[in-house]
Amino acid sequence: MMKRALTPGTFDPITNGHIDVITRAAQLFDEVIVAVARSEGKHPLFSLEERVELAREATKHLPNVRVEPFTGLLVDFAQQMEASVLVKGLRAITDFEYEFQMTALNYQLDSELETIFIMSPPEYMYLSSSIVRELASFNADCSAFVPECVRVALQEKLS
Numbered sequence: 128m129m130k131r132a133l134t135p136g137t138f139d140p141i142t143n144g145h146i147d148v149i150t151r152a153a154q155l156f157d158e159v160i161v162a163v164a165r166s167e168g169k170h171p172l173f174s175l176e177e178r179v180e181l182a183r184e185a186t187k188h189l190p191n192v193r194v195e196p197f198t199g200l201l202v203d204f205a206q207q208m209e210a211s212v213l214v215k216g217l218r219a220i221t222d223f224e225y226e227f228q229m230t231a232l233n234y235q236l237d238s239e240l241e242t243i244f245i246m247s248p249p250e251y252m253y254l255s256s257s258i259v260r261e262l263a264s265f266n267a268d269c270s271a272f273v274p275e276c277v278r279v280a281l282q283e284k285l286s
């Protein structure tokens with residue numbers, strides 16, 4: 128049977144840390160859908176359309192990966208996409224509490240949906256979209272942390 132996984136997130140914007148998790152997931156599953164949440168409550172810097180476009184550009188080299196926006200509950204979107212697994216990155220112990228809570232909640236909502244975690248390699252331990260947005264807002268060079276299309280988009284957005 129075809130195994131399809133979702134890698135959900137806000138991706139505001141997608142970083143090399145996200146690409147690492149997505150690439151690893153793509154090696155483990157037949158198909159990976161990068162599920163970009165609207166996350167209105169987080170007041171994202173990039174619009175949903177921009178976040179999807181950047182994620183598509185940044186993952187176009189991965190043939191079994193596609194990018195889709197979603198609104199509403201993640202468990203509903205997973206059902207709609209016929210995905211049986213959520214894959215999330217885990218950077219440090221500080222991520223654990225939040226991820227633990229989300230996993231428990233999603234399990235309550237749909238106990239058939241499995242959540243698995245991929246540990247980030249050391250070079251991405253400290254990397255997050257918010258760190259990238261902060262660096263970019265101070266005009267710092269982000270090229271080590273994000274795909275080229277994101278670097279350009281950040282420059283345009285914040286200039």
Ligand code: PNS
Nearest residue numbers: 135136137138164199200201202229232
């Ligand atoms: O990259 P993020 O912002 O940490 O990802 C969080 C995300 C988008 C996975 C989470 O907020 C989410 O699943 N949002 C969709 C709404 C939902 O299902 N909420 C209940 C589970 S927490």
